[in-house]
Amino acid sequence: MKHETVCGLDIGTTKTCAVVAVEGPNGLEIVGVGEAPSLGMRKGVVVDLEETIKSIEAATEKAERMAGLHVGDVYVGITGDHIRSTNNRAVVATSNEDREVSHVDVRRVIDASKIINLPADRQIIHALPRYFTVDGQEGVEDPVGMAGGRLEVDTHIITGGTTFITNVLKCVHRAGLEAAGLVFEPLASSAATLMSEEKQVGVVLLDIGGGTTDIAVYSLGSAIFTATIPVGGNILTNDISLGLKTSLAEAEDVKKQYGAGVAEDGEQTFSVHGLDGRTTKEVTTQQLRQIVVPRVLETLRMCKQKIVENVPRDLVLGEVVITGGGSLLPGLSPIAEDVFGLPTRVGIPTTVSGLTDAMSQPQYATAIGLVLFGANGEMEESNGHRRGGGTIVTKIRNWFADLWN
Ligand SMILES: Nc1ncnc2c1ncn2[C@@H]1O[C@H](COP(=O)(O)OP(=O)(O)OP(=O)(O)O)[C@@H](O)[C@H]1O
Numbered sequence: 001m002k003h004e005t006v007c008g009l010d011i012g013t014t015k016t017c018a019v020v021a022v023e024g025p026n027g028l029e030i031v032g033v034g035e036a037p038s039l040g041m042r043k044g045v046v047v048d049l050e051e052t053i054k055s056i057e058a059a060t061e062k063a064e065r066m067a068g069l070h071v072g073d074v075y076v077g078i079t080g081d082h083i084r085s086t087n088n089r090a091v092v093a094t095s096n097e098d099r100e101v102s103h104v105d106v107r108r109v110i111d112a113s114k115i116i117n118l119p120a121d122r123q124i125i126h127a128l129p130r131y132f133t134v135d136g137q138e139g140v141e142d143p144v145g146m147a148g149g150r151l152e153v154d155t156h157i158i159t160g161g162t163t164f165i166t167n168v169l170k171c172v173h174r175a176g177l178e179a180a181g182l183v184f185e186p187l188a189s190s191a192a193t194l195m196s197e198e199k200q201v202g203v204v205l206l207d208i209g210g211g212t213t214d215i216a217v218y219s220l221g222s223a224i225f226t227a228t229i230p231v232g233g234n235i236l237t238n239d240i241s242l243g244l245k246t247s248l249a250e251a252e253d254v255k256k257q258y259g260a261g262v263a264e265d266g267e268q269t270f271s272v273h274g275l276d277g278r279t280t281k282e283v284t285t286q287q288l289r290q291i292v293v294p295r296v297l298e299t300l301r302m303c304k305q306k307i308v309e310n311v312p313r314d315l316v317l318g319e320v321v322i323t324g325g326g327s328l329l330p331g332l333s334p335i336a337e338d339v340f341g342l343p344t345r346v347g348i349p350t351t352v353s354g355l356t357d358a359m360s361q362p363q364y365a366t367a368i369g370l371v372l373f374g375a376n377g378e379m380e381e382s383n384g385h386r387r388g389g390g391t392i393v394t395k396i397r398n399w400f401a402d403l404w405n
């Protein structure tokens with residue numbers, strides 16, 4: 001039996017990660033992963049083509065070797081300050097004589113929702129159906145087969161700057177790969193870390209990477225707001241390096257070990273090297289806290305502000321899930337609980353088999369989510385690339401499968 005392969009490629013600000021999965025007897029299974037440092041990206045956008053290509057090649061080669069498979073088509077993660085999102089609504093008359101909603105009608109109405117006022121330098125990455133309305137009956141998840149003459153859809157539309165997208169695709173092509181589709185990164189991270197019940201109740205997903213923090217808000221099962229801010233965990237390393245006058249490498253170690261400097265059993269003292277690398281000085285967790293906490297608060301408040309400005313006031317949200325490498329910061333969760341006034345947990349990829357302990361880490365949520373997202377077909381066409389078929393995963397929703405054809 002031929003196994004279908006699905007690959008994800010997360011080109012991050014700090015690392016590129018390639019994941020190879022195949023459809024096994026129990027659904028999707030990860031069979032190869034590869035990681036390489038990423039030196040050609042800043043805040044989600046390509047600043048050095050050659051470095052980025054090298055990084056993609058290195059990560060992909062490792063994943064191929066581990067999987068024993070050749071990687072051709074990849075689902076590519078996209079993020080950056082150029083991403084915008086909006087909600088739209090469209091309506092069509094059903095085309096069947098018997099006034100029954102067909103797959104074709106669903107496709108047509110989603111396409112109609114993509115007609116938005118878009119500047120020439122932007123393109124649609126996703127048009128995600130939130131819910132359908134059939135002859136005035138709202139909140140329909142799958143309208144196919146229902147009786148009705150008027151089909152409406154509410155979609156969440158995500159657009160990106162064509163130049164930024166083209167540069168990412170250029171690197172992918174020049175690394176010898178084909179982009180099967182583009183996925184806005186927090187949607188991928190959500191696919192790997194959120195349970196469907198959480199999306200139903202209402203949840204905020206924050207993916208704190210090196211250079212960006214990506215936001216996705218879900219309610220009633222679907223994404224209703226997405227955004228990205230150009231600040232991630234690297235800024236904390238910079239702050240610590242400047243504040244303690246120590247190297248970036250040592251600041252990174254301090255950050256990982258002491259985090260927000262919230263010591264459970266009283267203040268602690270540790271020593272760091274000065275910038276000359278020879279002298280050492282004593283630092284207290286209180287000093288570290290004074291550097292790290294204001295920046296963490298600022299970042300989280302920026303996220304909260306974006307959400308508050310853009311989602312309906314009466315929206316019910318049950319919790320915050322933080323993922324990405326930045327979520328590993330010791331002491332982060334209580335600060336986030338304070339800012340959002342919601343219970344907070346760290347999102348670790350769990351929703352796929354074949355995961356090793358090494359991969360069950362928040363910094364791999366996007367890469368793992370890319371294969372889930374690609375396999376589940378929860379994606380609209382992007383950049384003229386459209387996946388055929390849609391038979392990979394059995395839990396796929398039928399009407400989604402049809403959207404691909
Ligand atoms: N234990 C830890 N404590 C605090 N921060 C950490 C820890 N481990 C990793 N980080 C931080 O996580 C960030 C990298 O996260 P991640 O790998 O998710 O980013 P990326 O995907 O490469 O970047 P981006 O998503 O912004 O493009 C870095 O800032 C790193 O310092």
Ligand SMILES: [Mg+2]
Pocket residue numbers: 010012013185209210324366
């Ligand atoms: Mg990332």
